[in-house]
Amino acid sequence: MSDIVLDVQHVSHRYGSKRVLEDVSLQLHRGEMMGLVGPNGSGKSTLLKVILGALPLQEGNVTWFGKPLRKFDEWSRIGYVSQKANSFNTGFPATVFEVVMMGLTAKMGLFRRPGKKEKERVREAIATVGMGGFEGRNIGRLSGGQQQRVFIARALVSDPDVLILDEPTVGVDAQSEAHFYDLLKRLNEENRISIILVSHDLGAISTKMHSISCLNRKLHFHGRAEEFERIRPEILLKSYGYDVHVLHHNH
Numbered sequence: 001m002s003d004i005v006l007d008v009q010h011v012s013h014r015y016g017s018k019r020v021l022e023d024v025s026l027q028l029h030r031g032e033m034m035g036l037v038g039p040n041g042s043g044k045s046t047l048l049k050v051i052l053g054a055l056p057l058q059e060g061n062v063t064w065f066g067k068p069l070r071k072f073d074e075w076s077r078i079g080y081v082s083q084k085a086n087s088f089n090t091g092f093p094a095t096v097f098e099v100v101m102m103g104l105t106a107k108m109g110l111f112r113r114p115g116k117k118e119k120e121r122v123r124e125a126i127a128t129v130g131m132g133g134f135e136g137r138n139i140g141r142l143s144g145g146q147q148q149r150v151f152i153a154r155a156l157v158s159d160p161d162v163l164i165l166d167e168p169t170v171g172v173d174a175q176s177e178a179h180f181y182d183l184l185k186r187l188n189e190e191n192r193i194s195i196i197l198v199s200h201d202l203g204a205i206s207t208k209m210h211s212i213s214c215l216n217r218k219l220h221f222h223g224r225a226e227e228f229e230r231i232r233p234e235i236l237l238k239s240y241g242y243d244v245h246v247l248h249h250n251h
Ligand SMILES: Nc1ncnc2c1ncn2[C@@H]1O[C@H](COP(=O)(O)OP(=O)(O)OP(=O)(O)O)[C@@H](O)[C@H]1O
Pocket: 015, 020, 038, 039, 040, 041, 042, 043, 044, 045, 046, 047
């Protein structure tokens, strides 16, 4: 069996006449943690939407676990945490337990009531992200970092093989961010979950991820994180148009 989880081949995408992705090819392997970086408006979200089937595939091919996107229907194998996940307002009327349970609804169907097994699974996912004890709390009353962990639990509850996270550390404090990277590492090492992490934090991503894809309409780099580090100025000059100086968290 091939260990390629996701295979993107020659994908291009336009909004009207504006071409925002051009001939993008990349692979994600089982157990790989990949960072997807690129300046604002470089097509990162568009690429995610295309591979998740939220936008039509205009040009090129995408396969998940060896199956072409148009035939792929095992979406519970892919957990997705969107950019806006940690911005629930304080009035949002759902508990941590209910939010995480939503991650199982797709699998169960909307009208089946959750049984003992499903409830246990929800508790387990909440415990995995270190939020045990918060099950009955209102999601809107938690901090950004805590909300983020709850949304990761929601993505984990269907026991996915892949986790895709779109800029999850935006708006969370440094301590939550450190916990977040520890959690990803644990999920990757213990559960063999493959990860795609979209981030603007080039410094963190090149030390925490195994591989890096650097996008700006075209893919300017796709390879090992160590190689990215070695030739970073060159890649950034090509993809960002200038050398980005990395700010460390304590600055
Ligand atoms: N629905 C849309 N219709 C038209 N243009 C769009 C649409 N969505 C995005 N774009 C444009 O496509 C380009 C790529 O956008 P995209 O959101 O994929 O980039 P991004 O790398 O995710 O950006 P950011 O880092 O700011 O989130 C941008 O120029 C954006 O303005």
